[in-house]
Amino acid sequence: MKEAMGTTLEATMSTYHEIRFSYDPRRAKVWSVLASYLQRWVNPAGGLLELGAGYGEFSREIRAGAKWALDMNPELVAYWGKDVQPLIQSALEPLPIETGSLATVFASNFFEHFTLEQGASILAEAHRVLRPGGRLIVVQPNFRLEPRRYFDDYTHRTAYTDNGFSDFLRASGYRIVHAEPRFTPFSMKSGMPVASWLVRLYLALPWRPFAGQFLIVAEKGTGS
Secondary structure (H helix, E strand, O other): OHHHHHHHHHHHHHOHHHHOOOOOOHHHHHHHHHHHHHHHHOOOOOOEEEEOOOOOHHHHHOOOOOEEEEEOOHHHHHHOOOOEEEEEOOOOOOOOOOOOOEEEEEEEOOHHHOOHHHHHHHHHHHHHHEEEEEEEEEEEEOOOOOOOOHHHOOOOOOOOOHHHHHHHHHHOOEEEEEEEEEEEEOOHHHOOOOOHHHHHHHHHOOOOOOEEEEEEEEEEOOOO
């Protein structure tokens, strides 16, 4: 019975990108601007890992040294850049990356798909592969701003707010260096502008309407 349930869950998850997160070429324009905005926290010469890379828009656009992208769906690799090394595995498995070797770990719309205990395990592994002073950049749905739609995604397991996730990071050994409670809209379906100049204008606003995601940049201590 348990084996049958596991098979059913695996089959359900295998259709996630088709049903909930299908490919949309408009996202490339959005991520081109977002990557430029986030570049200030990314060492262009240091190694970088993207967790839950999806269609790889961030990894393609960001300037970094060696790049790794992790996802469980091997079909997504076709969308990634040629300079990205694919890691097709669960984020709950140990990473085949040397301890203290990366300058940046990035995750967008990722941690809400795991339990709190699983998230703590992933944060610990990210902490291991980051070098002292390395940065973890997280873009995440903000339950405080979008409580009604947060669980419209049937794979969401844990609700986070910007304050709650900041405390989670601190408890996991990170230091918060930058936080934006209102970063981008909840999704492209909720009014995210797609023209490059509109995205740049949106990010320049002192108060961003329709925002439903937060941005947090955290750092591994130099003594870690």
